[in-house]
Amino acid sequence: MSNECVQLAHGSGGKLSHDLIKDVMWPAFANEILGEMNDGAQLHISGCRLAFSTDSYVVKPLFFPGGDIGKLAVCGTVNDVAMNGALPLYLSAGFVLEEGFPIADLQRIVASMQQAAKEAGVHIVTGDTKVVEKGAVDGIYINTAGIGKIMDGIHISGKNALPGQNIILSGYLGEHSLAVMGERHGLQFPQSVRSDCAPLNGLVEAMLTAVPKVAVLRDPTRGGLATTLNEIALQSGVGIMLEETHIPISSAVQAACDILGFDPLYLANEGKMVVFVEPESTNQVLDIMQQHVYGSEARVIGTVVKEPRGQVGLRTRIGGVRLLDMLVGDQLPRIC
Amino acid sequence: MLSMTNEEVKKAAAFFTREIEKLASGRSLRLMEVCGTHTVSIFKSGIRQLLPENVELVSGPGCPVCVTPNEYLDTAIAYSRKSDVMITTFGDMLKVPGSSSTLAKEKAQGSDIRIVYSSLEALEFAAKNPDKKVIFLAVGFETTAPTAAAAILMADETHLTNFYVLSAHKLVPPALRALLASGKSHVDGFLLPGHVSAIIGLQPYDFLSKEYHIPGVVAGFEPLDILQAVYMLLLQIHDQTARLENQYSRIVPKEGNPSACRILSQVYQQSDAVWRGLGKIPNSGMSIREKYQAFDALLNIPIIVEETKEASQCQCGKVLRGLLQPSNCLLFGKACRPEHPIGSCMVSVEGTCAAWYKYGAGRWQV
Ligand code: SF4
Numbered sequence: 001m002s003n004e005c006v007q008l009a010h011g012s013g014g015k016l017s018h019d020l021i022k023d024v025m026w027p028a029f030a031n032e033i034l035g036e037m038n039d040g041a042q043l044h045i046s047g048c049r050l051a052f053s054t055d056s057y058v059v060k061p062l063f064f065p066g067g068d069i070g071k072l073a074v075c076g077t078v079n080d081v082a083m084n085g086a087l088p089l090y091l092s093a094g095f096v097l098e099e100g101f102p103i104a105d106l107q108r109i110v111a112s113m114q115q116a117a118k119e120a121g122v123h124i125v126t127g128d129t130k131v132v133e134k135g136a137v138d139g140i141y142i143n144t145a146g147i148g149k150i151m152d153g154i155h156i157s158g159k160n161a162l163p164g165q166n167i168i169l170s171g172y173l174g175e176h177s178l179a180v181m182g183e184r185h186g187l188q189f190p191q192s193v194r195s196d197c198a199p200l201n202g203l204v205e206a207m208l209t210a211v212p213k214v215a216v217l218r219d220p221t222r223g224g225l226a227t228t229l230n231e232i233a234l235q236s237g238v239g240i241m242l243e244e245t246h247i248p249i250s251s252a253v254q255a256a257c258d259i260l261g262f263d264p265l266y267l268a269n270e271g272k273m274v275v276f277v278e279p280e281s282t283n284q285v286l287d288i289m290q291q292h293v294y295g296s297e298a299r300v301i302g303t304v305v306k307e308p309r310g311q312v313g314l315r316t317r318i319g320g321v322r323l324l325d326m327l328v329g330d331q332l333p334r335i336c
Numbered sequence: 337m338l339s340m341t342n343e344e345v346k347k348a349a350a351f352f353t354r355e356i357e358k359l360a361s362g363r364s365l366r367l368m369e370v371c372g373t374h375t376v377s378i379f380k381s382g383i384r385q386l387l388p389e390n391v392e393l394v395s396g397p398g399c400p401v402c403v404t405p406n407e408y409l410d411t412a413i414a415y416s417r418k419s420d421v422m423i424t425t426f427g428d429m430l431k432v433p434g435s436s437s438t439l440a441k442e443k444a445q446g447s448d449i450r451i452v453y454s455s456l457e458a459l460e461f462a463a464k465n466p467d468k469k470v471i472f473l474a475v476g477f478e479t480t481a482p483t484a485a486a487a488i489l490m491a492d493e494t495h496l497t498n499f500y501v502l503s504a505h506k507l508v509p510p511a512l513r514a515l516l517a518s519g520k521s522h523v524d525g526f527l528l529p530g531h532v533s534a535i536i537g538l539q540p541y542d543f544l545s546k547e548y549h550i551p552g553v554v555a556g557f558e559p560l561d562i563l564q565a566v567y568m569l570l571l572q573i574h575d576q577t578a579r580l581e582n583q584y585s586r587i588v589p590k591e592g593n594p595s596a597c598r599i600l601s602q603v604y605q606q607s608d609a610v611w612r613g614l615g616k617i618p619n620s621g622m623s624i625r626e627k628y629q630a631f632d633a634l635l636n637i638p639i640i641v642e643e644t645k646e647a648s649q650c651q652c653g654k655v656l657r658g659l660l661q662p663s664n665c666l667l668f669g670k671a672c673r674p675e676h677p678i679g680s681c682m683v684s685v686e687g688t689c690a691a692w693y694k695y696g697a698g699r700w701q702v
Contacts, residue, residue: 005441005445006444007441008443008444009431009440015674015675019675185457311696315382316380316382316559317345317346317559318345318346318381318382318560318563319346319349319350319382319386320381321382322381323694323696
């Protein structure tokens with residue numbers, strides 16, 4: 001890899017991103033906590049269990065139907081912390097601004113961050129601002145990091161998937177990707193598509209308070225549902241079998257995907273999660289999710305199976321079964 | 337078909353599957369799908385798993401990116417290295433290996449290459465960047481060619497002087513004829529491409545049944561469309577007849593789309609073209625007519641292109657003719673994977689090797 005250079009596909013969240021992390025980051029940073037490969041680090045500090053996560057946001061365009069880069073930067077990190085079974089408490093925000101960036105836009109973005117933080121019940125308590133020469137960045141990049149307290153008695157990890165568990169998806173797929181892409185390319189979809197960008201910590205808290213036994217939580221962002229489930233299958237050494245007809249995809253997203261030739265199972269989401277849970281708790285979790293505004297369309301989309309390990313299969317509408325692979329670097333640069 | 341309930345779809349699929357099994361019993365059949373979108377749909381819906389082992393679906397030269405020869409890519413890459421050129425292209429082309437580089441690598445090293453979703457978007461880039469020569473990589477069959485032709489007409493009307501097309505457009509029927517004429521690809525029936533047929537109509541495929549006595553069915557892209565078309569082919573084979581049938585009549589009129597054909601022949605003329613794996617096929621390409629030559633990149637922007645080299649051991653040529661299953665290529669899944677493709681069939685989303693790899697060869701292992 002040493003004589004190659006970074007390509008956009010290395011940032012797509014799919015196989016190439018994994019290779020980059022495995023070959024370049026991992027040898028330098030390797031430690032036990034990083035090796036857990038969850039959405040954030042789970043830390044034990046003086047008897048306290050904390051979740052800690054960071055992400056950088058480079059979306060283009062900055063404003064899109066259903067959200068903007070600021071809302072995304074807050075919700076994305078809040079969700080990463082929440083996916084560890086934690087209550088997000090504090091965020092940091094780092095800004096890299098391009099010389100010439102309109103202050104009015106910055107104000108709009110910051111207001112939107114404040115609004116999203118308020119909804120999520122977190123505080124932005126530290127930050128940093130850098131300005132670079134025109135052309136060095138594309139308008140504005142935002143990095144956020146978040147810290148939260150892992151709820152007592154909760155043990156969530158991508159390693160916890162076991163055969164027999166049900167997989168619940170909280171709602172419709174693909175809206176974020178398509179809203180951003182539609183805006184970027186000026187595409188008129190048959191029906192309007194809005195980003196689903198939302199903080200999921202409230203939903204997670206409600207769920208885990210009632211059913212602490214949840215095994216895995218993950219939000220299918222870059223790489224979409226397919227890549228997320230592949231990661232979990234690998235982490236846990238299990239197989240996953242999905243039912244195509246159970247996966248919620250809106251007609252607007254399906255129509256847009258048909259036009260563009262995309263598969264909604266690989267599109268990024270910013271307000272959805274998958275939940276792995278034992279059969280006896282499934283209905284209770286579903287009930288709680290469906291009562292929450294961000295989980296009202298939740299449904300069981302598949303189960304964990306023993307074999308083939310590390311692979312995801314999809315039973316299709318006509319009754320065939322096929323492999324559902326990870327995303328391999330896509331054509332959609334910078335969607336989240 | 338979208339209006340059917342899940343239960344109805346399952347029932348219909350089970351009916352076709354059962355009948356196909358009955359009709360095919362006792363014989364070994366090879367049906368060729370000639371469209372990359374069919375290939376993807378077949379794998380994506382798990383059709384290979386539903387068909388009996390003795391009915392084999394093989395992919396033909398129906399993926400436009402796959403059949404584009406190295407030389408074209410080398411030319412595009414050479415253009416991308418010029419500082420006054422902006423390349424506009426569908427995303428698929430980025431990763432296709434040329435002789436020594438890819439457009440993705442050139443882009444990472446600073447070439448101005450933009451992904452577009454339509455030829456009209458390329459036109460917009462030209463309008464917004466008057467200081468650049470904007471070249472649109474026009475790759476595709478009869479389906480996409482009319483939009484590139486429309487872009488040329490529009491550029492002409494609006495007097496855009498910095499918009500160029502590097503045309504690699506190809507025609508499907510001459511390729512099928514070349515395939516059959518070679519005598520090597522033994523095919524018992526063709527699943528013909530629905531989208532292409534929506535433009536050109538049915539007549540161009542007449543030679544299949546008339547000259548070669550091979551059944552053909554124009555098929556849609558829903559999984560049930562494909563199963564039904566396979567069933568229709570098997571009925572013909574069983575009755576020992578060879579006709580041209582239209583399973584996709586809800587979209588494909590017998591005469592095609594005359595206005596699209598008109599735009600095509602206004603801007604393009606048929607010419608010989610080189611196909612990856614199939615070589616030069618007479619009258620299988622489309623070159624820009626003299627009247628619109630101002631938009632032909634090759635004629636207007638001089639370029640020196642490196643000598644074309646083929647990746648050694650890559651068997652794309654055989655895969656594209658239906659002579660080899662991807663898994664029988666020595667590189668498949670080893671040196672050649674979607675993240676490190678050696679040949680074009682592994683790059684394109686519609687490529688046969690990519691579909692085999694991505695969908696686990698289409699047969700689930702449990
Ligand atoms: S597996 Fe790779 S090298 Fe082999 S034929 Fe396919 S694309 Fe070419």
